[in-house]
Amino acid sequence: MADLAAAPPRASHGWSIGWGDAGPFLALAALVLIGFLINPDFLSANNIANVVTRSAFIAIIAIGATFVIASGGLDLSVGSMAAFITGVTILFMNWAAPSVGTAAIPLGMAVALVTGLACGLLNGTIVTLGRIEPFIATLGTMGIFRALITYMTDGGTVAIDRSLREAYRPVYFGDVLGVPIPILVSLAVALIAAYVLYRTRYGRRCVAVGANEDVARYSGISVARVRTLAFVIQGACVAIAAICYVPRLGAATPTTGVLWELQVITAVVIGGTALRGGRGRVWGTVAGAVILEFIANLMVLSDFVSEYLVAAVQGVIIIIAMLIQRMSKR
Amino acid sequence: MADLAAAPPRASHGWSIGWGDAGPFLALAALVLIGFLINPDFLSANNIANVVTRSAFIAIIAIGATFVIASGGLDLSVGSMAAFITGVTILFMNWAAPSVGTAAIPLGMAVALVTGLACGLLNGTIVTLGRIEPFIATLGTMGIFRALITYMTDGGTVAIDRSLREAYRPVYFGDVLGVPIPILVSLAVALIAAYVLYRTRYGRRCVAVGANEDVARYSGISVARVRTLAFVIQGACVAIAAICYVPRLGAATPTTGVLWELQVITAVVIGGTALRGGRGRVWGTVAGAVILEFIANLMVLSDFVSEYLVAAVQGVIIIIAMLIQRMSKR
Amino acid sequence: AEKKTIAVSIPAADHGWTAGVVYHANAAAKEINKAFPGIEVIVKTSPSASAQVSAIEDLSATRKLDALVILPHTSEELTTPVKAIKDKGSFITVVDRGLNDPKIQDLYVAGDNIAVGYNTAKFLVEKMGGKGNLVVLRGIPTVIDDERIKGFQDGIAGTQLKILDIQYANWNSDEAFKLMQDYLAKYPQIDAVWANDDDMLLGVLEAIKQSGRKEIKFALGGNGMKEIIEKVKAGDAVTPVETPYPPSMIKTAIYLTAAHFAGHAPVRGSLKLDAPLITKENADEYYFPDSPF
Amino acid sequence: MTAAPLTRAPAETAAAPVLRAEHLAKEFSGVRVLSDVSLDLRAGEIHAVIGENGAGKSTLMRLLSGYLKPSEGTLFLDGAPVAFHAPKEAQAAGIALVHQEILLADALTVTENIFIGREIARFGRLDERAMRAAAAAQLAEIGCKVSPTALVRDISLANRQLVQIAKALLGTQRVVIFDEPTAVLTHDEVDPLLDIIAELRARGVAILYISHRLDEVERLADRVTVLRDGRMVGTYDAKGLTPQRMASLMVGREFASLYPARQDPARLAGADAAPALEIENAHVPGFVRDVSLSLREGEILGLAGMIGAGRTELFEGLLGLRPATFGAVRLHGEPVHFHSPAQAAARGVGYLTEDRKGKGLLLDEKLAPNLTLAALDRVHPAGGLDLAGEARLLDRAVAGYDIRLRSREAKAGQLSGGNQQKLLLAKVMLNEPTVLIIDEPTRGIDIANKSQIYAFIQSLVREGRSCIVISSEMQELIGLCDRILVMRAGRINGELAGAAMTESNVALCATSSAANEQSLGGP
């Protein structure tokens, strides 16, 4: 009877990717194939590098979101938090530049990180101490972050000082041995995140809290602390993304980061993390972010989709990607 | 256990509102009081009528969302669905007007309803048959609906035929015994919805499916059918909202319905429906929609909020409303 | 000769005016592709600034762009990326919203936003004898919006026209309708309204009509939307004038860019479309019944 | 209270108490469910707590282990007063509770569940291997065969219970509280567990043990505390306390017999007894292979087997709740094919799940909606809800099944475990099935209620209905059924009837591959 009774042992998730988790990668492969058939330029080294580099922002933020969502939360404020952090950082750098020169850049990065942590802490505290649905709490802070930066900059637009621009440029445009820096940064973030989520106590507890809050509480886990920390991690990730973002666009504007939250959540879900919590897939999330960026890229590279219909085709592709992801599980 | 009989019979929820569900109404009352203190004009009959009438769209759509969310789903596509239905309806009316005159209006309403039902069915089918997270499925159809109407109208703007405008105007601007028609419509929708949710078999099943899918399945409930129907109800509600919306500005534009989904979900949650499903509060939802509109109104009527900070103050008030709602439960 | 590629990058249709831009850009592309076999025009829309940056990166990564015609989402964010395209040797045409560094552009086609605000203000000053209470609706926080507001404020400076309130309605009719309702509830006496774009004016007019308030002498917009021009033509008392800011400027820009290649006549410099007052007398010149805007 | 206390347990005979409770009381929103309860737990003894469903046993356990705070009264740990503010604090003091309900996270693996909140890590890095090994060892010790890397979602209820026990026993415990640990276990799993408990006692652990299986109490307990309606009846020395006597103390009157008089076997003996339900060549992938069976009209057919034998899955497959294939299924001679429990219910086939918490009841919902959930069309034929009618049905169910509750407005999750089970039974019976399949009918039910349920099942078949009883309690099957099929590893491994229905025969069939109908003798 042992053969029937014992449920099939599963490879515990971790570095190795089990078959069941291959979904997002299969979807990505399918997309790349289709892209190549539509326009061979799609696979040019240049294009691939551009797209993957670009996906780094969403990927980094989405890695943070993987923690929040795995722990049973949700953060809608990431986009305006990114705008806020970008704005604060630029304001700070511009203020510091006259006195410290290009040292303003590393200082500004530190400011970005601190701001991100603080924003995350605010979100986490409202959700856990205030016991407010994360959806609402972060919808609230979404407005707050956006308005604060609009207020601080009299309309929300602030560009980085010309004297810093060239020095800062390499953070987005530079590369190490041919690999663009944002890709390296997002790989580093993903590696650390995967380690934390799969290999540390905190990661285990994060998933446990998302899987069943009661069980976690009865097992002596401080649910509030774990959840709050997830939001703080999210804040840190947004800050890292913002740091990479500044040199690309050189400015924060009132529309910076608008609707990123939807992209972020989509990347996380396509990556195989369950929205209801209790399961987090860091590498899947990264694949999800790349998938989204490839879809957008494909829309630009293909010539047969009416400009009006782009959103529809994107919608259909996302649903199909999700179906592929899903089917690979059975 | 003899004390059983002695337990005071309490009205189960339904028409009457128990204390535990009073949260959103308390929040609303607090808001009205604050509003009055800030600017007595706030309570002028005119202002109240305006604001409540305005809230009708979101309220009607949010009533549909109450079903979807109670059954454990989510619909992000409502805003662009509203734009799509509005556009289709206007295109149809303009096409029919030359031959049938103002009869185009009721015909157009029928078209709106059918379109809404079809859109809801599409969402429901993708979610249940395709077994795709509602978040992703409806994010996909959100793009699809928006793109389709943009395509059909060369950019998304389409105005209703002049010959119909005056005849149709009263649907938004008219009143019966002084009560604006959109308010009456939303009350009617809420009454029917409350009946369906609290007093019919379907309502029971809807909540059961959201509370515990397994229990529902083992009780012989077709989970897919119940969920799909919830999306269809949502579609019908969006259609009704669209029907009331058309005469307001007489046109569909590319911005019609943008971000309504967030307002809708916020109204539902402020109203006391749990995002994780298994609980629906129709009247709370209506209160939630009115609260949101009052907050926006208050921002304009008060003089001390910088135009840049409006979003921040709104965010804070939403969080506070949620706290009031929550605290009244203990 | 080799085919010349002109890429056109514009915002997705996110409100009436940009919908007009998309329409005219597509129309221009079709016409030019047909008329000039040596030129290929491709149009790409983007829903956000960062998506627009991506789009122009993608276009330039996969083909040689002889020219880029761009209506930037925002000035700041697009400046550096457009410069990168320029550095690869493309001809750059900027439309409407300028870049931070004017040196990048070879050709600039825009309306005159300061004049949009200023001319409207001057009209009000004159007609209202220099005094009265105004409410203003502004658009999305951008340079254009700032310029129009600034032009308007300059126009009323020194008079007794008073701005009671100014709030964002994001160039959106719905939001403008609500905002105007609220203005009406808040202020018992409003002499004139200015919405800095016609999409918003539509909402404003509905709100006024519904309120039944009679004291509002003027409700003005800007942009030259055909519905509003019709009012001007008809001698509407509340909306007797209008300022043009035609989305068809994108078409002008594309044609000029094409001329640069097809006409073998260098086209460089900047073209500022005037924003004179449109009145009953000259309204016909600005009325295009078939345009979607 | 008619029974005079038996031997009051002499307090001075044993070691000083580890944990002592004095005058505990507990109210839930003004309703008192426990008053003035005092007891003590001593190192190296097993202290049983018994009482009817809803008597307050689980509530008492939660007070002792920090899951609830008492409204009145004091706890003493090693003689000093303590107040636990969270289960964690009690755990830190070496007090572990094995819940009556399964409290595990479905989406996590067995090992992950066991180590939630006390993961083993070296230099911050989780030591998966160590945790897996420790989990495997702990599971082996209590005789649980699941893989430590299986997802809890994929394992049976009984195995979940064992995992939960493993989780509680991990680490050094001074006090272990078992709240009906054996309710979901079969004979074969119970024995090793009881051995473990005895061994814990030998190691000097203080054990509090709740069970409705009074024979277990008799076998294990040193002292027995009886609760009735939230009050102490008394604490007794277990020596000489028969199950019969315990039952009488629990219910407050003399308790006669558990099983109803058997119906006349002759009635069913004839070959002409028409079959009510015939299943041929059933396959449920992964669980059941080629099973055929036939239930006669008016028969109570028992289904015995060990965990994982595939009994539950067979019938879930029958009702369309999981993929399954059948050579044929006939109901009263007519071929049928059910895609959902609703179709089955419409044809008069009802199934009562063994997992009342996960699949049976909406715990956050009130009683009436739960009662009628599977029979909405029948109860509310008009489409609109007949709330008054529903309230009457609830009254009838409360009376008919003796459901004990403090308030009509209670949520199903607030009922005691046994009363939840009765509500579930009432729910299934609303569809008036002619063929009723009951999976674990008396799990967690007290002895008095058990006998009510047995009598109820008897009355069903007397009315001409037919019944399949899946049960892990052998005596129950033997006492109740006309015939017993024993399943093993997804197949029917034997059929027993009449005098052949003995515990040893059932056990033999359930475990030995050699067993077959011939060797054990048919009806």
Ligand SMILES: Nc1ncnc2c1ncn2[C@@H]1O[C@H](COP(=O)(O)OP(=O)(O)OP(=O)(O)O)[C@@H](O)[C@H]1O
């Ligand atoms: N959270 C709660 N809120 C309200 N009432 C409760 C709650 N928990 C338990 N009760 C009530 O307290 C009483 C005692 O319940 P308890 O679970 O302790 O019984 P029990 O003796 O363990 O019964 P069983 O043998 O059926 O498990 C019951 O009437 C129950 O309905």
Ligand SMILES: Nc1ncnc2c1ncn2[C@@H]1O[C@H](COP(=O)(O)OP(=O)(O)OP(=O)(O)O)[C@@H](O)[C@H]1O
């Ligand atoms: N009661 C039955 N009698 C005869 N054949 C049956 C019966 N139940 C199932 N089968 C057969 O077994 C196969 C699988 O049945 P199963 O119930 O698992 O799925 P299904 O009926 O194909 O689909 P579903 O139940 O999911 O709607 C089918 O070929 C079906 O015809």
Ligand SMILES: O[C@@H]1[C@@H](O)[C@H](O)OC[C@H]1O
């Ligand atoms: O999009 C803007 C439009 O709405 C405004 O009216 O004119 C300038 C444009 O950039």
Ligand SMILES: [Mg+2]
């Ligand atoms: Mg209990």
Ligand SMILES: [Mg+2]
């Ligand atoms: Mg079973």
